[in-house]
Amino acid sequence: MLDFIGTTVLVAAIIFSINALTGAMPINSSQRIALSIGAGLWTGLAAALSGANLLLGSNPIGPPTIGTVITLPLIAAAVAAWISPSVRATLLGMPMPFLIGLNVWRVAGGFFLLLAAEGRLAGPFPTSAGWGDIITGVLALPVAWLALRGQGSALVWTWNAFGMLDLVAALAFGIMSANGSPLQIIHAGEGSEAVQVLPWSLIPTVLVPMYLIVHGIIFAKLAQNGKGVPA
Template identity: 40%
Template sequence: MSIDVLASIVLTAGAAIVLSGMAVGFGEDTRSRVRIAGWLGLWFVLVAAMAAGGWLTYPHGLGTPGLGVAVCLPVIVMAGMVYGMPSLRRALRHVPLSLLVALHGVRVLGVFFLILHAAGRLPAPFAPLAGWGDVLAGAAAVPLAWLVRRSERAARPLVWCWNGFGMLDLVLAVALGAVSAPGPLQLIDAAPGTSLMTGLPWLLVPAFLVPLLAALHLAVFYRLSTGEQTPPPRWREGGNPARTGHVG
């Protein structure tokens, strides 16, 4: 089995974990969870189609600017939806902080960057920095989520540090990928370049997983900045915290 086929399977599984986790965490009831999962699933299919069609492959596709839009636009859209939809704002205040952290466990899949670099298919410094950063952030996510679940207040300083590191890793990886790719923004001319990331299955990382993970980091920052503890889960039983007498 080739590394590309294996990555297709594993990255799809990782995307499904994050997708389903966000749907369960942010959905107030079954209908809203299905709706969230449906929209995220449609986005996944669109990214896969873009990769298969070479839409972002330079010089025939949109290249680095197009990839930048694919990375940043979803984060902006999700932030706008949270701002404009009271139900999502309410969900953000009540979704378990431990879940927001635990979903980053999929970032251990950054090991694929290290494998591709060893095979001569991705350049330094992009692949080693992005790969090790993701592996470290992902490896720390699950035990940290466990600590948060045991004592959210005590774990908050660690969550601040981890969340800052994880967000910085994503920003650095995107920036290094952009300046290492052929095109008008290229500053690092290191063979073989990062054009590989615009095809299947690798586009799933920058155009799907990275925006979702960045949005989760922003959600964690929001929760930490408010100082609110995760409330009891009773509010989900009726789909409306007002019905249970608990209002965040």
């Protein structure tokens, strides 16, 4: 039952977030459709790799495969924003309150705690990832409201740093507790095994890169605001 509910929530979060992000970008309809198709295909690829058990820590190609799936979107977004003024303008053209509020979906981090209660996750990973996401998600709307009013820039910066560090810590704990992985340092029962298979693998392979990119854009917009550029 937990997998059924998780699949429903995660797919809804991905579909909603992709459509919301492309809808908030100052681009034309053709570009919006192309981005949505590209994001959908990437999500399908991530799901297919997981379905073929190519993301398992015990699989020799598992760690480099999941590492590639996580980092490639980050590198692509960073390089595109660096070399293309139009891409950079498009990303920075999304409203700050919207980008912050999108993180409300991270209250679904409670699934990590439920998986741990079922004995399917263990060690520091589910506690760190679960509570970190819940805190980030619960505070997202109040912080977005402050940003909408042009207030609380220090709080926005703190919230954004916390949200990004939560994702980085979750990735680190997940890698270090993946059973059978050559990078395993933490040996704690099931470790991070549940997030190496569907539906939970959609979190590190799709949602985490997306939210890291969102956090990066928010930091860039905060820097813009510090130079007197409107959000």
